[in-house]
Amino acid sequence: MSISRPDPSRLVACPTCDTLYRFEQPAPRQTAACTRCGTVIFAPRPGAISTVLALAIAALALMAIALDFPFLSMTANGLTAKASVIDAVKSFAVDDMAPLSLAIALLILLLPSLRLCLLIYVTLPLFFGLRPWPGARTAFRLNVDLRPWSMAEIFMVGVAVAMVKVADLATISFGPAFWAFAAVAILLAAKDAVTCERTIWHILRSA
Numbered sequence: 001m002s003i004s005r006p007d008p009s010r011l012v013a014c015p016t017c018d019t020l021y022r023f024e025q026p027a028p029r030q031t032a033a034c035t036r037c038g039t040v041i042f043a044p045r046p047g048a049i050s051t052v053l054a055l056a057i058a059a060l061a062l063m064a065i066a067l068d069f070p071f072l073s074m075t076a077n078g079l080t081a082k083a084s085v086i087d088a089v090k091s092f093a094v095d096d097m098a099p100l101s102l103a104i105a106l107l108i109l110l111l112p113s114l115r116l117c118l119l120i121y122v123t124l125p126l127f128f129g130l131r132p133w134p135g136a137r138t139a140f141r142l143n144v145d146l147r148p149w150s151m152a153e154i155f156m157v158g159v160a161v162a163m164v165k166v167a168d169l170a171t172i173s174f175g176p177a178f179w180a181f182a183a184v185a186i187l188l189a190a191k192d193a194v195t196c197e198r199t200i201w202h203i204l205r206s207a
């Protein structure tokens with residue numbers, strides 16, 4: 001008598017309680033939840049790839065707009081100062097604060113943009129019904145791994161806190177880049193909410 005070992009690539013673990021299941025792709029609009037703890041493991045949505053792709057392209061375009069236009073202008077005692085996102089990054093680029101400047105550029109601009117480019121690279125061929133492009137799995141893995149380091153949304157929270165602090169000292173007006181960056185933060189959150197990582201992994205593995 002021989003006991004067959006289950007194919008490890010066909011097993012999925014619940015991200016909360018590690019219960020193992022044999023993988024079966026749920027039908028569109030169905031979700032697969034862990035029977036032990038109730039965590040949703042798969043939630044494929046019809047048309048999700050096109051939604052993710054559209055959100056990623058829109059966020060990348062808005063990010064480009066946010067770079068080029070004024071972000072905030074402050075008026076106090078008859079003097080007006082305008083600042084762009086690049087100015088915010090450059091403002092620390094003096095003496096020993098330069099690493100901070102580099103970190104801000106990386107965390108709020110470069111990594112979020114890189115993640116969007118990687119996601120577009122992964123989802124564009126899938127949207128057209130083509131086979132994934134070379135390195136798509138590595139690109140998607142990198143996109144997932146970089147998520148904790150992508151802080152465009154946190155930058156907006158920081159800006160909001162700073163504005164409350166200086167509101168009594170100066171008159172603040174928002175430039176186009178502010179609204180573009182706020183829209184980027186919303187689109188990034190919407191993209192993460194729509195993306196079912198396991199479904200994309202399944203498509204990439206079975207292609």
Ligand SMILES: [Zn+2]
Pocket residue numbers: 014015016017018019034035036037038039
């Ligand atoms: Zn579970």
